[in-house]
Amino acid sequence: MLVQDRAVPKSPKSPKSQIRALPTLHRNHHRFSEAKSLDFSTWVADNFYKIVTICILIFTVAAVFFLYNSTETASFLRLQSKTQQSLDSISLPQMKWNSIATISDKSSPYANFRSEQWIVVSVLDYPSDSLKKMLKIRGWQMLAIGNSRTPKDWSLKGAIFLSLDEQANLWFRVVD
Incomplete structure (x- = not known):
């Protein structure tokens, strides 16, 4: 019987060889960006437009809520006036319902509905x-x-x- 030498089958790659090499970092290049200063004034400066937008939104909602819940219909006019004297000069219209003449149409089938x-x-x-x-x-x-x-x-x-x-x-x- 004849025995042949066979080459040892290749083993699967080891897990270490499958890990990709991470790019090397340069001496001055850090993995994370530099930490920002957490100073309050810096934070306000970075977010100033957001703060102003939120303040305007809150003021608008408060003004609409106040005017909506106001009992008088002339609330918008009263906010525009600057003195107490001009506030007193605003008079609301008065409707005299009893002074409206009735329509006397006896031909209508609904003339007797009151x-x-x-x-x-x-x-x-x-x-x-x-x-x-x-x-x-x-x-x-x-x-x-x-x-x-x-x-x-x-x-x-x-x-x-x-x-x-x-x-x-x-x-x-x-x-x-």
Whole structure:
């Protein structure tokens, strides 16, 4: 029998040889950048635009919150005035509701409806249970406003319904 010399099979590379060599660092080159000074004045100087932006945002939110919660509608005007005398000179408009003449249109089917409190709803579909419940509230009159998607035969006993045609026949013009 003949025996041949075989070469020893190559062993897999050792883990040490698989690690890539890290680039060598020069003498003056450090792995991390230089540490910044943590001085307060340096920090303020670096972040000045952020500080100013946040202060303006806080002031704006506080001003809007104050004006929104103010009970008077002339709050914006009052902030612009500079003296107490100019504050006292602002007078709010007064509406004398009793001096408005009533429209006497006896031909209207709604001429006999009288109420001080009104529920105004926009209707798209036939009356729902919630509309019927609102109609039963004592002391309130319901006015249902129709639009192009409202059925032509919409009706609810006790409610005033204004279809598109009836709205067009009124002399009121909000948006031409």
